[in-house]
Each structure stands twice: as structure tokens, then as C-alpha cells.
Amino acid sequence: MISPSEDGLSVDEVLTLRKRDCEIPENHTGGLECPREFDGWTCINTTAAGTVAHFPCPYFIFGFDPSRAGHRTCLEDGSWFRHPDSNKTWSNYTTCVDMEDLKMRNNVNLIYKTGYSVSLLALTLSIFIFFYFRSLTCTRIQIHKNLFISLAINNLLWLIWYETVVDNIPLLLANEVGCQILHVLLQYFMVATYLWMFCEGLYLHTLLVITFVTESKVMPILHLVGWGIPALLVAIYTSLRASSKDDTLHCWIHESLYNWALSGPVCLSMIANFVFLINIVRLLLTKLHSAARTSPRSSFKDKNASIRSKRSTISTPGIPSGRTRKAVRATLILIPLLGLQYLLTPFRPDQGTQWEYVYQVVSAVVTSCQGLCVALLFCFGNGEVVTAMKKKWRQCKLSKKKPWHSCSAVTSVSFSRSSYGHEMAAGPGDGPPMDGSVLGSCQL
Structure with a gap:
């Protein structure tokens, strides 16, 4: 007291x-x-x-x-x-010291460190792939690069924080400037990650709503949103917190009343991404409805055409059920890209309650494994990346005597917007592009 x-x-x-x-x-x-x-x-x-x-x-x-x-x-x-x-x-x-609570928090910290380590490895490899294959240069991949970089740096800083600050009582008591700077950098790249997820959702939604988008003007605006706005927000947060003596103790490890300067804009970006996702699903299903009404019927020469037509009408009145399921599935895998999984943990239970441990574990898994999830879905499972790697592998097999760096792939890059509806309907399992955004596809 x-x-x-x-x-x-x-x-x-x-x-x-x-x-x-x-x-x-x-x-x-x-x-x-x-x-x-x-x-x-x-x-x-x-x-x-x-x-x-x-x-x-x-x-x-x-x-x-x-x-x-x-x-x-x-x-x-x-x-x-x-x-x-x-x-x-x-x-x-x-x-x-509450020993049971200490044991619980140590276990949660171990989950964080393990998840961040695996995610950092996957993100680093993904960033290397994106930069190595020069054919992957469309706007959508450029946004992926920025998101992956912010996520990777954020994960790296969290690992440094957990290893050097959290359990280091002498350092926390000393409260030196170095650990305070580390805290500020953590907040910056955390907010930058959220805003780059917002940029992902904004770009996807813009391509659906606006018929023509000037690609040369998109990235400067997104860079301002993804890197510039977080700098402004963190500057406000840092100045407010530094003005309060109670909020400057123990390397700023405790939550502050001024967290609203960061959490407010982050919550707004998540809400906006949720709205974007709902509208993407709505527009996609609308396009499928229109395609189903205007698509040519089966040939009248086929004796079984009328029977199949009746069955189709009974099973899915107006929409082919398979295409609809694939379209919704392709859209739902945007959830980790847009950061909407954080909507699962918006409210923290009171400390000491039976649900606190469950919340802490779920939050640790969801937060620390996001980098791994987006790397799997939007790099390793990306049809464009898979195609580029297969092509590189075939070229290297044809020139076994040459070193890896001498295997050069000459590819062309074009921006395709007209095939958007068919790619979304095809889903991530029907060929490239396999990532859920499937907008502005880089044709290999």
C-alpha cells in the first residue's frame, strides 16, 4: 500500500x-x-x-x-x-509472490517465446523468397513484404524483451534508458503490424469496390499509413507516458493509462478490417449469383441435362454450392492476414479467476503464431511462389553443373484484375494464386 x-x-x-x-x-x-x-x-x-x-x-x-x-x-x-x-x-x-501465478506466467512466457521463434524463422524465409524472386513484384506482394517485415521485427523485439528484460529483476529496478527505448520500439512495430494488416484489407476492398486503381499511387499512401501513422501514435504515447512518474518504473513493463493512444487506433483498424471482410464476402457472393444467372445452360442434346438441372436446383438454388464454399473458404483465410483472430481475445478475465489461465494461453498462441500462419498461407502456400520455386528448380536441374546462383529465371510480370471473380471462386486449392487475397495477381 x-x-x-x-x-x-x-x-x-x-x-x-x-x-x-x-x-x-x-x-x-x-x-x-x-x-x-x-x-x-x-x-x-x-x-x-x-x-x-x-x-x-x-x-x-x-x-x-x-x-x-x-x-x-x-x-x-x-x-x-x-x-x-x-x-x-x-x-x-x-x-x-504467488507461486502458482508465477508458474502460470512462466508457462505462458514459454509459449510466447516458442511461438515467436518459430514465426520469426518462417517470416525470415518468406521475406527472402519474396525478395529473391523478382517476378513477385506486384502491389499485393509489396504489401505482403511490408507486413512480413513489421511482423518479423516485432517478433524479434519480443524475443529480446522476454530474454533480457522480463525475468531480469536488477534491470527492471535499474530502469535504464536502454530498456525503455526497447519498449518504445516494441510498441512502434506492434502498431505498424496492425496498420499493415489494415492496409491489406483496405487494398483488397479497394480493388473490389473501385474499378480502376492507379498502382503507382497506392504504395506511397500505404507506406504513409503503415509506417508513418504508427510513428505519430507512438510519439504521442511516449510523450504522455514519460510525463508521469508512476508510468516510467520498471522499464515501462506495466500497462499505462495512456495505452489508449495506441489501443484506440488499433481497435478501429481491426473493426475496419472486419467490415472489409464482410463486404468482400457479400460482393463475392453477389458476383456468383450474377454468374449463375447468366451462365449458359447445359446442351439440350444431352439426354440427362434436364435431370442434372433439377438436381442442381434442388441442392443449390441459384448458386453452385461447390463454388460458393470455395469462394467463402478463400475469403476466410484472409482472417490471419487482416489480424481478425485478435477479436477472439478482446476482453481479459479478472486476475485470479479460473478463466484467466485459459485466456492467457489462447492469447499467447494466437499472438505468437500469427507470423507462422501468414507465412504458411500467403508465402509457402501461395501459388505464385510455388510456381516460381518449381520453375527455378527445373532450371537448376537442367544445369546441374552450375551453382545455384547461376540458375536465372526470366519471367514476366503483369497485373490481372479481370480474373478476380474466377480466382476467388476457385479457392486456394484449385491452382494459383493460392493465397486468400487473390487480387492483383502476379502472373508468372
């Missing part, structure tokens, strides 16, 4: 104040007792011999629960208990 005299003070100032107050002499009640003593964190008041002194856990120590209490034993001879290893008077602060 924070006393009124300690409100707004730094840790060093609090410790200096507590030590000074502890030096004020007390009125003794008589009898054998242990003297008043400052243990480095807390002032232990005079305690009768053979009793135990209880005191609140320091609120400024990371990992301590201020609602719990530490204790110190006064022996029968009027001396404080000494630890057998150090032979120094010892205050027991082990009760300040």
Missing part, C-alpha cells in the same frame, strides 16, 4: 524517506524486544520478543503483490532472526 507521503516519488526517493523515518526513535513499552530496523525495503517496527512482525509487501518491487504481507521473526532473546547462509538479519518476502 502506498502511503500519502510516498505518492509520486521515485523508488530511490521512497527508500530514502523510509530509511529516514526508521531512524526516528520510538517510545519503548518495556520488556524484551527487537529494535526498530530498516531492512533495505521496509522499516520493521520494534517487536516484542518471541513474536512475528508483519508488514505490507513493497509495491515498487516487480513481481510482488502489495496486498500480501512479509514477516520477520523476533527471537526469544530479543534479537532478529538471522538467515543461516548469510548470518544477517533476514525479512521473509517469499510470501509476497
Whole structure:
């Protein structure tokens, strides 16, 4: 619990104040007792011999629960208990830590580190593939590159954060500028990742709604949204948080009241992507309805045409069911690309409830494995990438005596918009392009 005299003070100032107050002499009640003593964190008041002194856990120590209490034993001879290893008077602060909660959080941190490591590996390989094959240069792939780069850097920074800051109590107490800068960089690339996901959704939706899009003007705008706006938001967040002493402790590891400067725009981008996804599905099904009504009927010379027509009408009135399922499936795999999986964890349960552990595990898996998911769906499972790699492999097989870098692929790049409806209807399993965006396809 924070006393009124300690409100707004730094840790060093609090410790200096507590030590000074502890030096004020007390009125003794008589009898054998242990003297008043400052243990480095807390002032232990005079305690009768053979009793135990209880005191609140320091609120400024990371990992301590201020609602719990530490204790110190006064022996029968009027001396404080000494630890057998150090032979120094010892205050027991082990009760300040909830061991079950600590174990749970360590397990969650392990999930984060494992997921981020695997995702970073997959994203790094994906970025190499995108840059290596010069045929993959359309606008859609350019947006993928920026998203993958922001995700990869974000994952790398999180790994550094978990390895060097989270469990490093001396570093958290020192609260040096380096770990604060790391926190700010983390926030920047996290927001940049969300806004590049918004750029993915905005571009896909724009291609559907607007008939003609000037490709040369799209990327500068998206770069401004994806990299420029996060810089502005993080600058506002940093200036607000730096102005509050309570929010600058422990390498800024605790959540701040000023997180709204980042979480507000991020939530708006996710809502916008959700609207984009719903509208993409609606427009796609509308196109399929129109295609079904205008498509030529089966030849009247086919004796079984009328029978098949009746069956088709009974099973799927107006729309071919297979095409519809594939179209919806191709659109739904946009969810990890647009970051809509985060809508599964919008509200955090209260700390200590039975659902908190479930929430933490689900959140850790969803967050840390997003990079792996988008790499699998939009790079390794991308029909254009698969085609380019197969072509490179065939060329290298024809020139076995030449090194890998001498195998050059000459490909042409063109932007195809007219085949959009058929590609979406074909779905990710019917040939390139296999990623769910299937817009602005790079023809190989």
C-alpha cells in the first residue's frame, strides 16, 4: 500500500524517506524486544520478543503483490532472526509472490517465446523468397513484404524483451534508458503490424469496390499509413507516458493509462478490417449469383441435362454450392492476414479467476503464431511462389553443373484484375494464386 507521503516519488526517493523515518526513535513499552530496523525495503517496527512482525509487501518491487504481507521473526532473546547462509538479519518476502501465478506466467512466457521463434524463422524465409524472386513484384506482394517485415521485427523485439528484460529483476529496478527505448520500439512495430494488416484489407476492398486503381499511387499512401501513422501514435504515447512518474518504473513493463493512444487506433483498424471482410464476402457472393444467372445452360442434346438441372436446383438454388464454399473458404483465410483472430481475445478475465489461465494461453498462441500462419498461407502456400520455386528448380536441374546462383529465371510480370471473380471462386486449392487475397495477381 502506498502511503500519502510516498505518492509520486521515485523508488530511490521512497527508500530514502523510509530509511529516514526508521531512524526516528520510538517510545519503548518495556520488556524484551527487537529494535526498530530498516531492512533495505521496509522499516520493521520494534517487536516484542518471541513474536512475528508483519508488514505490507513493497509495491515498487516487480513481481510482488502489495496486498500480501512479509514477516520477520523476533527471537526469544530479543534479537532478529538471522538467515543461516548469510548470518544477517533476514525479512521473509517469499510470501509476497504467488507461486502458482508465477508458474502460470512462466508457462505462458514459454509459449510466447516458442511461438515467436518459430514465426520469426518462417517470416525470415518468406521475406527472402519474396525478395529473391523478382517476378513477385506486384502491389499485393509489396504489401505482403511490408507486413512480413513489421511482423518479423516485432517478433524479434519480443524475443529480446522476454530474454533480457522480463525475468531480469536488477534491470527492471535499474530502469535504464536502454530498456525503455526497447519498449518504445516494441510498441512502434506492434502498431505498424496492425496498420499493415489494415492496409491489406483496405487494398483488397479497394480493388473490389473501385474499378480502376492507379498502382503507382497506392504504395506511397500505404507506406504513409503503415509506417508513418504508427510513428505519430507512438510519439504521442511516449510523450504522455514519460510525463508521469508512476508510468516510467520498471522499464515501462506495466500497462499505462495512456495505452489508449495506441489501443484506440488499433481497435478501429481491426473493426475496419472486419467490415472489409464482410463486404468482400457479400460482393463475392453477389458476383456468383450474377454468374449463375447468366451462365449458359447445359446442351439440350444431352439426354440427362434436364435431370442434372433439377438436381442442381434442388441442392443449390441459384448458386453452385461447390463454388460458393470455395469462394467463402478463400475469403476466410484472409482472417490471419487482416489480424481478425485478435477479436477472439478482446476482453481479459479478472486476475485470479479460473478463466484467466485459459485466456492467457489462447492469447499467447494466437499472438505468437500469427507470423507462422501468414507465412504458411500467403508465402509457402501461395501459388505464385510455388510456381516460381518449381520453375527455378527445373532450371537448376537442367544445369546441374552450375551453382545455384547461376540458375536465372526470366519471367514476366503483369497485373490481372479481370480474373478476380474466377480466382476467388476457385479457392486456394484449385491452382494459383493460392493465397486468400487473390487480387492483383502476379502472373508468372
